[in-house]
Amino acid sequence: MYDDLSVAHFMEGLIKRNSGETEFHQAVYEFVADAIPFIIEHPHYRKAGIIQRMTEPDRTIIFRVVWEDDEGHIRVNRGYRVQFNNSIGPYKGGLRFHPSVNLSILKFLGFEQTFKNSLTGLPMGAGKGGSDFNPKGKSDREVMRFCQSFMTELAFHIGEHTDIPAGDIGVGAREISFLFGQYKRLSREFTGVLTGKSLEFGGSLIRTEATGYGNAYFMEEMLKLHGTSISGKTCTVSGSGNVALYCAEKITHLGGKVLTLSDSSGFIYDPEGIDAEKLAYVIDLKTVQRGRISEYAKKYNCEYHAGKRPWDIPCDLAFPCATQNELEKSDAEQLVVNGCQAVSEGANMPSSAEAIEVFHKAKLLYAPGKASNAGGVAVSGLEMTQNSIRMSWGEVELEERLREIIKGIHRKCAKHGSDGNGYVNYVKGANIAGFVKVADAMLAYGVA
Numbered sequence: 001m002y003d004d005l006s007v008a009h010f011m012e013g014l015i016k017r018n019s020g021e022t023e024f025h026q027a028v029y030e031f032v033a034d035a036i037p038f039i040i041e042h043p044h045y046r047k048a049g050i051i052q053r054m055t056e057p058d059r060t061i062i063f064r065v066v067w068e069d070d071e072g073h074i075r076v077n078r079g080y081r082v083q084f085n086n087s088i089g090p091y092k093g094g095l096r097f098h099p100s101v102n103l104s105i106l107k108f109l110g111f112e113q114t115f116k117n118s119l120t121g122l123p124m125g126a127g128k129g130g131s132d133f134n135p136k137g138k139s140d141r142e143v144m145r146f147c148q149s150f151m152t153e154l155a156f157h158i159g160e161h162t163d164i165p166a167g168d169i170g171v172g173a174r175e176i177s178f179l180f181g182q183y184k185r186l187s188r189e190f191t192g193v194l195t196g197k198s199l200e201f202g203g204s205l206i207r208t209e210a211t212g213y214g215n216a217y218f219m220e221e222m223l224k225l226h227g228t229s230i231s232g233k234t235c236t237v238s239g240s241g242n243v244a245l246y247c248a249e250k251i252t253h254l255g256g257k258v259l260t261l262s263d264s265s266g267f268i269y270d271p272e273g274i275d276a277e278k279l280a281y282v283i284d285l286k287t288v289q290r291g292r293i294s295e296y297a298k299k300y301n302c303e304y305h306a307g308k309r310p311w312d313i314p315c316d317l318a319f320p321c322a323t324q325n326e327l328e329k330s331d332a333e334q335l336v337v338n339g340c341q342a343v344s345e346g347a348n349m350p351s352s353a354e355a356i357e358v359f360h361k362a363k364l365l366y367a368p369g370k371a372s373n374a375g376g377v378a379v380s381g382l383e384m385t386q387n388s389i390r391m392s393w394g395e396v397e398l399e400e401r402l403r404e405i406i407k408g409i410h411r412k413c414a415k416h417g418s419d420g421n422g423y424v425n426y427v428k429g430a431n432i433a434g435f436v437k438v439a440d441a442m443l444a445y446g447v448a
Helices: 007-017 022-041 043-047 050-054 103-120 140-157 173-187 207-225 242-253 276-287 294-300 329-337 353-361 375-389 395-417 426-444
Strands: 059-068 074-085 091-097 126-131 163-166 234-237 257-263 266-269 303-306 317-319 342-344 365-367
Touching: 007 022, 022 043, 022 050, 022 103, 022 353, 022 426, 043 050, 043 426, 050 426, 059 103, 059 140, 074 091, 074 103, 074 140, 074 163, 091 103, 091 173, 091 375, 103 126, 103 375, 103 395, 103 426, 126 140, 126 163, 140 173, 163 375, 207 242, 207 317, 207 342, 207 365, 207 375, 207 395, 234 242, 242 257, 242 276, 242 317, 257 276, 266 294, 276 294, 294 303, 329 353, 353 365, 365 426, 375 395, 395 426
Parallel strands: 091 126, 091 163, 234 257, 234 317, 317 342, 342 365
Antiparallel strands: 059 074, 074 126, 257 266, 266 303
């Protein structure tokens, strides 16, 4: 079975076993392209079949979610929880509510989460879940009824020592609150079974900001290694969810100028920069009013590009923070032509495999999401700790802990990804550093 451990042979078998799961195939290929040569050099991993075991989830749970809309119609959605690997801690990873959710996307996210959580140094395994339910356009009561029905089934499979979900796309403070309330009713316990909770009932400060802040901090660490910084740089950011908004906020704090933000309808380009006052308007627009980014262009009299992404805008630094595969080969080529120096991913796998090849060929600094967007799960891990010890830390202390975790991730990536000539392949570094910790734990358990 393990005689031929070439990347091509391994992927052929994986694709056959997981037919049609293109996002999962993409995530695994990016990983094994680095991991398999490493495993061949370290035969104890090969003998134990670690790569075969690591690319198969521990379990996949699929269930029906039935709920009633405001007109009294019965609706049916599909719910999922993919518990991928708990070798270094209980399963940990977000819930995503979006029409695009399917098994392939959740397996890719859960697989990536394995290495992201490993890189943080915190004792967290990896999982991912969600539903094809779309909270957009639904009333609060409809979202509540859906969340209660979803949790009624999910509650059988999670627990503070088993699996601790968090939020993701479509699952914010409102959804987490409804989910936690239903879990509390069913379990008759007040435990830290979800993270991303409101501060009133066990949430952590800076959890909302953490992924975006961490992404900007990772970019700062990459640049620092090469004798420069974000200060004075022009920056393009995609998205307008929490990751994008708080990445933009931290870029501004670090002295950079944010030129763009986007949503599914298009992007805005403000050559004067999206400063703190303008960003406060966007945060209110997107989180309170639930409006469209085009309204920013009307208010501040700047360009709006309908149906497009911001990667043709000249910039020094790029931060894809929207969704998977939003940055394609042609976008990467345009960034290189326009003189972009570095890309740090705030979303999960936002750059296609072909785009990553362009970045590496151009020797552009490129941080994959499993390293650069780990700030969110890092603070989720800190929220778990705070819940366990029944106390909370202040904002300054939490942000310092976050920054130290990001610095640690950067050090691990630089150690394993350096070519010895000053260039760091952060994809390779993240893959190998994340792999070793999980693989060594799996070896310690024997055949399991």
